[in-house]
Amino acid sequence: MSDGLQGHSPTDVTKHLKGIDFPAGKPDILKHAKQQGADQGVIELIDKMPDGQYETMADVMKGVGKG
Incomplete structure (x- = not known):
């Protein structure tokens, strides 16, 4: 698991972004x-x-991994 994910799996992030419309800026993603x-x-x-x-x-x- 990447250190950038701080103990969260990629699934933890993606499940909360289900249904988001791309392209999206960071404020929209938040x-x-x-x-x-x-x-x-x-x-x-x-x-x-x-x-x-x-x-x-x-x-x-990729962005989460760079954070």
């Missing part, structure tokens, strides 16, 4: 995760991602 009931750990992972537009869920996971 908002969607909060609306889906993501816990504070998942929110922090997303918040640490680099700013920018994400085209796919794979891009989001």
